[in-house]
Structures are given as structure tokens and as C-alpha cells.
Amino acid sequence: MTSQDPFYILKVEIDESVHDLKQKMTRYHGLQSGNPERKILSQQVEAGCQSIRWQLKELAGAVEKASEDPAKFNLTNEELGTRRRWIDNTRDQVTTVHEALQGALAAPPPPSHSSRGNDVSADRVKEVNSRFVGTEVEAQSLIMRRQDEALDDIEQAVGRIGQLGRAIGEELDDQQRLMNTLAEDVDVTQSRLKAAQKRMAEIIRKSGGFSQMCVVIVLSVILLVLVLVAFM
Structure with a gap:
């Protein structure tokens, strides 16, 4: 078959795509679990597997159609068998890559020094938070006690003011x-x-x-005496 055959044109493109998927999976396994690139690679591999499977399905349908009249397409039974084997082999490779991806996504992340460091940091944060909460509780209790004491002082002051008010009223x-x-x-x-x-x-x-003058003087003296007596 010549290179102008549509089957072989697609075959080259699919082979390159499968090779690219394998490289991405190798890159994926080489990254640590917390690396954000792993998520991008997993999405690319998932999409690539679906695309290749769809192309293989279309090629398989075309091969089966051509097998009904091989002479019309200048094909031999041997050539049809070769194409079927390539499709099956490529489908198996894609399935292997996809299963490897699913297994990697489902597997728990391996323990590492950084994860232990994160655990230590988390414990440290919890300890600091606990101390902070305890300090805040003590501070709030102290504030409440001081408020109670202030209220007692205010109550006593109000009582004294009331007593003073009653005394002023009396x-x-x-x-x-x-x-x-x-x-x-x-x-x-x-x-x-x-x-x-x-x-x-x-x-x-x-x-x-x-005599009139004397009477006036006497009466004036009497009047003065009466005034003094009245205000004594």
C-alpha cells in the first residue's frame, strides 16, 4: 500500500499520538503527588485515549466495510488481516495507558518527607491555635470579672447617691x-x-x-424693741 492510502495516513498520526501518551504517562509518574502538572497531564492523557479510541473505531468500521469487497479497494485478505491486527494492538496499548492512569489516580500518595513536614506543621498550627484559644478564654474571663467588679462599684455609688439625694430632700x-x-x-x-x-x-x-415729740420717740423705741423681739 502506498503512503497516500487514508488508512496509513491515519495510522501514522495515531502511532504518534500513542507515543505521545506514553511519554506523558512517563512524565506523570516522575512527578510528586502534589505537583499541579500531574492534574494537567492526567487530563491530557484521558482526552488522548478517548480520541484515539474513537479514531480506531472508525478505522475498524472502514476495514470491515472494505472486507466485503476487497478487490474494489485493491486490498488482499492478508492486508486486511494486517490492518485488523494493528488496530487491535493499538487499542490494547491505549487501554494499557488508560488503566495505568486510572490506577495512578486511585492510588494513595506515597509518604514523603514533605508530608511528614506538613504533619508536623499541622500539629504546630493546632498547638498554637489551642494556646491562642486558651489565652483568649482567660482574657475574656478576666474582662468579665473586671466588669462585675465595676458593676458592683457602680451599684454602691448609686446607693450612696440615693442616700445623699434623700438627705438633701429632707x-x-x-x-x-x-x-x-x-x-x-x-x-x-x-x-x-x-x-x-x-x-x-x-x-x-x-x-x-x-410732748408730741416725746411720744414719737417713745413709740419709736417701742417699735424697735418689738422688731428685735420678733426676729430673736
């Missing part, structure tokens, strides 16, 4: 009573002064001269 009541008593005394004194002034005016009107 003092104001006493002052009010004194003011009322003083007002009553002033009213009585004013009444007495008015009465004395009336009598003095009447005496002055009835008498005159020196």
Missing part, C-alpha cells in the same frame, strides 16, 4: 418649714407695726409740741 423640707415659719413671723410683725403706726399717728394728731 434638708430642703426642713428649710421649707423654716421659711414658712419665718414668713408667718414676718406677717405677724407687719401686723403689729401697722397697728403701732396707727396708734402713733392718732396720738400725734391729738397731742402737739414737745
Whole structure:
């Protein structure tokens, strides 16, 4: 068969694709489990396997179609057998690559020094977090105790203010009573002064001269005495 045969053109492309898949799987196994490139390679290998399987399916259908009338396509039974064997062999290679990929994806990551280091780091983080939580709890407890003490002080201060307010109220009541008593005394004194002034005016009107002056002086002294007595 010549190289212009579509089967052989696809055969070359598929062989290159299978070779590329094998190289990617080799690269995949050479990387550590935490390397992000492994995920990219696994996706590429998965897609490549599906693509090659589809192409092999199409080629197998074409071979079976050609086997119905080999002379029409200038094919011999030997050539058809060769093509079938190549398709089966290539399909087996793709299956092997795909199974290797699935096994690698399902296998747990091997222990490594870095993973032990990560475990140590995780334990360290847990220890630090535990200490931090403990410190925060103690700090919150201290704050609550101080708040309780402050509330007790405030309660005592409010009690003292209440007592002082009651004392001030009582003092104001006493002052009010004194003011009322003083007002009553002033009213009585004013009444007495008015009465004395009336009598003095009447005496002055009835008498005159020196005797009148003496009476005025005497009445003034009496008035002064009454005022002093009223405010004592």
C-alpha cells in the first residue's frame, strides 16, 4: 500500500499520538503527588485515549466495510488481516495507558518527607491555635470579672447617691418649714407695726409740741424693741 492510502495516513498520526501518551504517562509518574502538572497531564492523557479510541473505531468500521469487497479497494485478505491486527494492538496499548492512569489516580500518595513536614506543621498550627484559644478564654474571663467588679462599684455609688439625694430632700423640707415659719413671723410683725403706726399717728394728731415729740420717740423705741423681739 502506498503512503497516500487514508488508512496509513491515519495510522501514522495515531502511532504518534500513542507515543505521545506514553511519554506523558512517563512524565506523570516522575512527578510528586502534589505537583499541579500531574492534574494537567492526567487530563491530557484521558482526552488522548478517548480520541484515539474513537479514531480506531472508525478505522475498524472502514476495514470491515472494505472486507466485503476487497478487490474494489485493491486490498488482499492478508492486508486486511494486517490492518485488523494493528488496530487491535493499538487499542490494547491505549487501554494499557488508560488503566495505568486510572490506577495512578486511585492510588494513595506515597509518604514523603514533605508530608511528614506538613504533619508536623499541622500539629504546630493546632498547638498554637489551642494556646491562642486558651489565652483568649482567660482574657475574656478576666474582662468579665473586671466588669462585675465595676458593676458592683457602680451599684454602691448609686446607693450612696440615693442616700445623699434623700438627705438633701429632707434638708430642703426642713428649710421649707423654716421659711414658712419665718414668713408667718414676718406677717405677724407687719401686723403689729401697722397697728403701732396707727396708734402713733392718732396720738400725734391729738397731742402737739414737745410732748408730741416725746411720744414719737417713745413709740419709736417701742417699735424697735418689738422688731428685735420678733426676729430673736
